[in-house]
Amino acid sequence: MNERIEVDIKVPNQTRYLGLIGKIGEDIARTLKRYKGDREELAYHLNLVLTEAMTNAIRHANEDDPQKEVHIIISIRDRDLNIKVYDQGQGFNVCSISTPDFKNLEEHGRGIYIIRTLMDQVSYCQSNGGHVLEMSKTLK
Helix, strand or coil, rough: CCCEEEEEEEECCCCCHHHHHHHHHHHHHHHHHCCCCCCHHHHHHHHHHHHHHHHHHHHHHHCCCCEEEEEEEEEEECCCCEEEEECCCCCCHHHHHHCCCCCCCCCHHHHHHHHHHHHEEEEEEEEEEEEEEEEEEEEC
């Protein structure tokens, strides 16, 4: 594939930026020159994982605090897609989130479940005054 892309964005801790970040993910997917898979499917998946990760960072990690921000780095190196979403929260154990009961609309964990399903690797760890959710996927 031999493509190199890096997008580095910081946005205020507000849900009104979810659409913008999701659209950036879609646009990246649609511009990959040598990607052999379904671009529209990849665009949808990137939008979904980015908006789910940002929503979790805004609502849960940063606790809707307007003084905080969310930092997103999307990078593609050859066939490796990597997304990092930095928050300023207390953190949690991503492995402790069980598969949600989709019949119960009140249950939490759907976002992490979706992210785990669509990405190859997911981790969440401490990083400079907060935490980072790192997601990676090998592109076709």
